Amino acid sequence: QVQLVESGGGLAQAGDSLRLSCAASGRTFSFYAMGWFRQAPGKEREFVAAISWSGGSTDYADSVKGRFTISRDNAKNTVSLQMNSLKPEDTAVYYCAARFGRSNNLVTSFSSYDHWGQGTQVTVSS
Secondary structure, eight states, X not given: OEEEEEEOOEEEETTOOEEEEEEEEESOGGGEEXXXXXXXXXXXXXXXXXXXXXXXXXXXXXXXXXXXXXXXXXXXXXXEEEEOSOOGGGOEEEEEEEEEOOOSOOOOOGGGOOEEOOOEEEEEEO
């Protein structure tokens, strides 16, 4: 079992930057690929970014490519999402998720992830 706790959400203006962090505890963090998803009111949860167990592979939704960067520190059991050039449409609850497996093939479907954090709210005003 892996426990995930997100932090770093908050209020921002369009064009600002925020950095989300996710702290993991429990089983060996490096056995898991990690992902970030988000869910806006009235919308389905959507993929944002993913990173392989080693950090060697990353993937991004087209809507955030070039603005967001996912990274991980296996020594500290953390994964981060640096969000630059924020837009109002980035407003959502952001979730950290873990998927067991040491593969460099990244998965974007939320149903494939085994463990989830409680989420952190990001609100971007225009």
